[in-house]
Amino acid sequence: MVNIGNDWDVLLADEFQSENYQQLRQFLIQEYRTHTVYPNMYDIFNALRYTAYRDVKAVIIGQDPYHGEGQAHGLSFSVRRGVAPPPSLINIFKEIKDDVGVDNLGKHGELTAWAQQGVLLLNAALTVRAGQANSHRNKGWEQVTDAVIRRLNEREQPVVFLLWGVTESKHLVLTCAHPSPLSAFNGFFGCKHFSKTNAFLVRNGIAPIDWSIAP
Numbered sequence: 001m002v003n004i005g006n007d008w009d010v011l012l013a014d015e016f017q018s019e020n021y022q023q024l025r026q027f028l029i030q031e032y033r034t035h036t037v038y039p040n041m042y043d044i045f046n047a048l049r050y051t052a053y054r055d056v057k058a059v060i061i062g063q064d065p066y067h068g069e070g071q072a073h074g075l076s077f078s079v080r081r082g083v084a085p086p087p088s089l090i091n092i093f094k095e096i097k098d099d100v101g102v103d104n105l106g107k108h109g110e111l112t113a114w115a116q117q118g119v120l121l122l123n124a125a126l127t128v129r130a131g132q133a134n135s136h137r138n139k140g141w142e143q144v145t146d147a148v149i150r151r152l153n154e155r156e157q158p159v160v161f162l163l164w165g166v167t168e169s170k171h172l173v174l175t176c177a178h179p180s181p182l183s184a185f186n187g188f189f190g191c192k193h194f195s196k197t198n199a200f201l202v203r204n205g206i207a208p209i210d211w212s213i214a215p
Helices: 019-035 046-050 087-101 112-117 141-154 193-203
Strands: 057-064 118-125 161-163 172-176
Touching: 019 141, 046 112, 046 118, 057 141, 087 193, 112 118, 118 141, 161 193, 172 193
Parallel strands: 057 118, 057 161, 161 172
Antiparallel strands: none
């Protein structure tokens, strides 16, 4: 059974008991037994574990976890300390520096500080086979993460959705190109999503995000 340890357990109870999730679980058991899969199985739900439903201010949605050794730890775009930030994350840091003047370059790539402030760092698929991007796509994760987004979309308190590469109503949906080197110059750089997120939060009486990472 999944035990996240906060209000997501109740909100997603039906999803975790669904036939879709039971099939996904059997698939993952086999994958972890026979292949190298990232992240570590105990880190799969870190995005939900670090950012409770009631605390979510913004959602940054990635595609699937990094598939290199030691990189993924359950938060989209984030890597553990001691692991070099991948190109996509470096581009995110560049945009933050240009947008809000916060310089995270040359430090590390762990974004836990954002998660603890209410930034849900969620991937569409929460696992991946080593060296094979999108290898766990269409295996059942999408229904789980769609349920997460649906719950947030139903919430009265406004949320910012940063979709890189829902309905708007009371929420703010920001879209642009993916921050990877292949597409960053086609709309990610200059998107100013970080200042737009904070401006929206402040307008709605919600504390803004400090986009710096711990030194």
